[in-house]
Amino acid sequence: MARTASLSGFPEWLPEERLVELHVLDTLRRTFELHGFSSIETRAVETVGQLLRKGEIDKEVYGLSRLQDDDGTPGSDTGKTDPHALALHFDLTVPFARYVVENAGYLAFPFRRYQIQKVWRGERPQEGRAREFTQADIDVVGDGDLPFRYDVEIALVIAEALNALPIPDFLLRINNRKLAEGFYTGIGLTDTAGVLRSIDKLEKIGPAKVAELLRSELGATEDQAQAALKLAGIRTPDTSFVEQVRALGVSNDLLEEGLNELEQVIAAAVQRAPGRVVADLSIARGLDYYTGTVVETILVGHEQLGSICSGGRYDALASKGNRKFPGVGLSIGVTRLVSRILSQNLASASRSVPTAVLVALNSDDSWGAAQDVAAALRSRGISTEVAAKAEKFGKQIKFADRRGIPFVWFTDDDGKHQVKDIRTGEQHDADPADWTPAEEDLRVHVTTN
Amino acid sequence: MARTASLSGFPEWLPEERLVELHVLDTLRRTFELHGFSSIETRAVETVGQLLRKGEIDKEVYGLSRLQDDDGTPGSDTGKTDPHALALHFDLTVPFARYVVENAGYLAFPFRRYQIQKVWRGERPQEGRAREFTQADIDVVGDGDLPFRYDVEIALVIAEALNALPIPDFLLRINNRKLAEGFYTGIGLTDTAGVLRSIDKLEKIGPAKVAELLRSELGATEDQAQAALKLAGIRTPDTSFVEQVRALGVSNDLLEEGLNELEQVIAAAVQRAPGRVVADLSIARGLDYYTGTVVETILVGHEQLGSICSGGRYDALASKGNRKFPGVGLSIGVTRLVSRILSQNLASASRSVPTAVLVALNSDDSWGAAQDVAAALRSRGISTEVAAKAEKFGKQIKFADRRGIPFVWFTDDDGKHQVKDIRTGEQHDADPADWTPAEEDLRVHVTTN
Numbered sequence: 001m002a003r004t005a006s007l008s009g010f011p012e013w014l015p016e017e018r019l020v021e022l023h024v025l026d027t028l029r030r031t032f033e034l035h036g037f038s039s040i041e042t043r044a045v046e047t048v049g050q051l052l053r054k055g056e057i058d059k060e061v062y063g064l065s066r067l068q069d070d071d072g073t074p075g076s077d078t079g080k081t082d083p084h085a086l087a088l089h090f091d092l093t094v095p096f097a098r099y100v101v102e103n104a105g106y107l108a109f110p111f112r113r114y115q116i117q118k119v120w121r122g123e124r125p126q127e128g129r130a131r132e133f134t135q136a137d138i139d140v141v142g143d144g145d146l147p148f149r150y151d152v153e154i155a156l157v158i159a160e161a162l163n164a165l166p167i168p169d170f171l172l173r174i175n176n177r178k179l180a181e182g183f184y185t186g187i188g189l190t191d192t193a194g195v196l197r198s199i200d201k202l203e204k205i206g207p208a209k210v211a212e213l214l215r216s217e218l219g220a221t222e223d224q225a226q227a228a229l230k231l232a233g234i235r236t237p238d239t240s241f242v243e244q245v246r247a248l249g250v251s252n253d254l255l256e257e258g259l260n261e262l263e264q265v266i267a268a269a270v271q272r273a274p275g276r277v278v279a280d281l282s283i284a285r286g287l288d289y290y291t292g293t294v295v296e297t298i299l300v301g302h303e304q305l306g307s308i309c310s311g312g313r314y315d316a317l318a319s320k321g322n323r324k325f326p327g328v329g330l331s332i333g334v335t336r337l338v339s340r341i342l343s344q345n346l347a348s349a350s351r352s353v354p355t356a357v358l359v360a361l362n363s364d365d366s367w368g369a370a371q372d373v374a375a376a377l378r379s380r381g382i383s384t385e386v387a388a389k390a391e392k393f394g395k396q397i398k399f400a401d402r403r404g405i406p407f408v409w410f411t412d413d414d415g416k417h418q419v420k421d422i423r424t425g426e427q428h429d430a431d432p433a434d435w436t437p438a439e440e441d442l443r444v445h446v447t448t449n
Numbered sequence: 450m451a452r453t454a455s456l457s458g459f460p461e462w463l464p465e466e467r468l469v470e471l472h473v474l475d476t477l478r479r480t481f482e483l484h485g486f487s488s489i490e491t492r493a494v495e496t497v498g499q500l501l502r503k504g505e506i507d508k509e510v511y512g513l514s515r516l517q518d519d520d521g522t523p524g525s526d527t528g529k530t531d532p533h534a535l536a537l538h539f540d541l542t543v544p545f546a547r548y549v550v551e552n553a554g555y556l557a558f559p560f561r562r563y564q565i566q567k568v569w570r571g572e573r574p575q576e577g578r579a580r581e582f583t584q585a586d587i588d589v590v591g592d593g594d595l596p597f598r599y600d601v602e603i604a605l606v607i608a609e610a611l612n613a614l615p616i617p618d619f620l621l622r623i624n625n626r627k628l629a630e631g632f633y634t635g636i637g638l639t640d641t642a643g644v645l646r647s648i649d650k651l652e653k654i655g656p657a658k659v660a661e662l663l664r665s666e667l668g669a670t671e672d673q674a675q676a677a678l679k680l681a682g683i684r685t686p687d688t689s690f691v692e693q694v695r696a697l698g699v700s701n702d703l704l705e706e707g708l709n710e711l712e713q714v715i716a717a718a719v720q721r722a723p724g725r726v727v728a729d730l731s732i733a734r735g736l737d738y739y740t741g742t743v744v745e746t747i748l749v750g751h752e753q754l755g756s757i758c759s760g761g762r763y764d765a766l767a768s769k770g771n772r773k774f775p776g777v778g779l780s781i782g783v784t785r786l787v788s789r790i791l792s793q794n795l796a797s798a799s800r801s802v803p804t805a806v807l808v809a810l811n812s813d814d815s816w817g818a819a820q821d822v823a824a825a826l827r828s829r830g831i832s833t834e835v836a837a838k839a840e841k842f843g844k845q846i847k848f849a850d851r852r853g854i855p856f857v858w859f860t861d862d863d864g865k866h867q868v869k870d871i872r873t874g875e876q877h878d879a880d881p882a883d884w885t886p887a888e889e890d891l892r893v894h895v896t897t898n
Binding site for chain 1: 454455456459460461462463464467468471482483484485486487488489490491492493494496497509510511512513514515516535536537548551552555556557559561562567569571581596598599602605717720721801802803804816817820827830831832833834835837838848851852853854
């Protein structure tokens with residue numbers, strides 16, 4: 001990345017950088033569709049009431065108001081917020097839950113969808129954290145119930161999707177809220193949400209300070225605090241975490257259910273995505289709508305970037321009267337990944353433009369004939385542009401070179417065609433009706449460096 | 450469309466409707482890339498100062514403010530607008546001009562880009578007019594100058610792109626501001642922008658009222674008003690408009706330049722996009738940054754929908770000190786088109802999900818084996834999902850039917866594979882390593898009804 005964003009937190013890419021992003025987006029889409037996920041988009045805008053239903057994150061939300069409308073400002077003088085005011089969505093899960101409830105009568109459940117869109121958060125920008133960024137989500141939502149198997153499947157699909165991207169090794173760190181909450185209840189800590197919030201700070205503030213928090217804010221004894229920390233310290237690449245948890249000697253039904261669920265996810269991943277998944281009992285996830293499986297993902301060697309893919313099971317996010325729509329999903333931070341790929345030059349595009357061929361102009365009158373050549377090439381999927389002016393051939397070749405176009409096409413006054421590979425200088429006769437470049441030159445390719 | 454948007458002016462599609470939209474977006478992208486246009490995206494957010502630089506449209510802009518930030522509201526009590534405040538872009542041309550100026554050092558000119566993004570306008574929603582909608586733009590921008598030939602090319606590329614969409618006949622109505630302004634000057638009307646604004650109302654209020662406007666607001670004589678209306682009445686499918694304009698007996702250099710330019714566009718279109726283009730001298734375009742070619746596009750039989758593709762030449766939108774970046778571009782109203790396709794059922798998807806095959810479960814223990822089958826099919830590009838529960842086969846088939854999945858795969862306890870086309874009931878042996886559905890079932894197709 002040669003440039004910095006002209007508005008902090010709102011990154012924009014140059015055309016050759018955008019090709020890398022497009023490759024990431026296309027790869028995710030292809031993987032998701034291969035697994036039967038339907039594309040949907042939700043509007044960028046939700047009501048403030050809808051967005052803040054789950055609390056916690058109101059500080060990050062951008063409200064909307066019509067510039068010339070004196071009354072419609074969401075943050076009005078009274079300091080109160082009108083729940084009907086409009087605001088930009090800060091993730092894709094909350095809008096998706098709203099969409100499912102609104103359209104339940106038109107969807108076939110379990111409903112599997114992917115959603116790739118921009119989201120906005122008014123946070124202080126820093127590396128890996130933008131104010132406008134793209135997320136790529138997959139979720140499966142059931143009507144009434146949703147088999148646990150989808151928790152396993154979602155993790156496997158995401159591992160396959162990430163694996164297809166031009167990124168370094170990644171690791172899904174998976175935990176289960178039932179396991180954690182059952183354990184805390186089993187040792188006598190009843191404010192399980194509070195314990196989770198403290199444990200969530202483990203990587204930032206360390207175990208000593210977390211223990212202090214547990215004692216001072218949640219009334220935990222030293223033994224309780226140490227037991228909670230011991231649980232959070234368990235991390236295994238296989239299902240051996242089950243034995244390690246049992247060795248802590250805590251007995252609770254919810255804990256057993258959580259152990260069983262997490263064991264299923266890890267067992268399947270060991271077999272189907274070896275080396276990509278660990279059971280990590282320190283994972284808590286800040287957002288309070290998760291009720292079972294929770295996932296964060298690190299890019300190995302880029303841990304300070306934060307999680308590149310997060311999510312989990314939410315059994316109570318969406319409901320319509322008594323009808324519940326439990327779901328499970330994961331969200332890839334596309335902008336975070338692409339920013340890192342570009343800033344560290346991890347991958348790049350084989351050329352900077354889609355164009356494979358520039359049709360040169362012999363004279364200004366030959367523009368029509370040149371368009372005929374271009375149309376013939378395009379009919380076989382060859383991206384082609386026609387020069388706008390009949391400059392000297394050297395200048396037209398230089399133009400192609402500057403744009404990153406590999407081939408220049410010449411047609412002389414007698415209608416004889418030749419094509420030149422301007423990288424090698426090689427030039428030979430060619431017929432617009434059948435010439436095709438080599439596969440690696442036909443389309444732009446993105447490869448890891 | 451079975452549903453109405455839950456927030457007026459913010460349309461959302463059901464999954465099978467989204468497939469139609471995706472087809473439109475994919476088709477446009479493919480056409481643009483075949484013509485060598487690079488993809489870029491600009492941030493959704495611009496500063497108010499940047500957006501309002503050209504005036505006129507401030508009423509339609511959505512300002513942004515952080516919900517918990519008391520000071521940052523763009524429409525503050527003073528009634529004035531802070532030019533550094535943030536707002537959502539209302540089109541893609543103004544942000545593109547800003548992007549070109551900021552990144553001029555990194556772009557190869559003439560720079561050709563396509564940009565497909567959402568834009569927002571706080572207008573009163575009505576048929577064909579949403580508050581959040583997708584535009585698909587192509588533009589070519591030069592450094593210092595831009596050959597007129599790009600005006601011709603842009604019109605041809607757009608005609609090809611629209612032609613590839615599942616929509617009824619369309620007609621590009623093309624005019625040239627130089628022609629109109631030169632003519633007005635030639636007959637002694639010096640406030641040419643004012644005349645254009647009046648002529649722009651022709652379809653809405655009719656010629657008598659436009660004549661009245663010209664007389665009362667622009668001080669035109671009856672003869673001048675009638676001459677301006679005569680010009681606006683010229684509409685030819687070929688270059689014969691040149692003779693008709695000349696017959697009005699007005700002489701002016703700018704008029705000659707405009708006649709020559711429009712003649713070039715129409716002559717090329719007659720040859721390369723026959724029946725798709727007319728010279729229509731009533732086209733004015735409201736926005737004041739156009740300086741030459743101007744285009745609007747009607748969908749034949751759906752004229753009341755308004756223009757589905759508009760734009761033109763702008764020589765002075767982007768500049769950096771003395772350096773000018775003239776451009777020409779056209780913008781397709783994707784949401785307007787897709788809304789119409791869906792509401793009138795003009796086209797539809799061959800099925801409602803990407804999935805071609807559901808792998809049924811023989812028993813709950815067979816999930817792993819079913820995943821192996823699915824992986825084998827996916828490796829050949831066949832979208833496949835695995836049932837989550839080993840329900841009775843009838844129930845699993847019903848599930849596939851409800852989702853719109855054409856094939857169900859069965860593997861018995863001996864490992865024998867069969868695949869059933871649930872539309873015909875036909876079932877036969879199949880090998881996961883080489884079975885492939887017919888081309889029309891492999892992927893979702895969108896066709897006109």
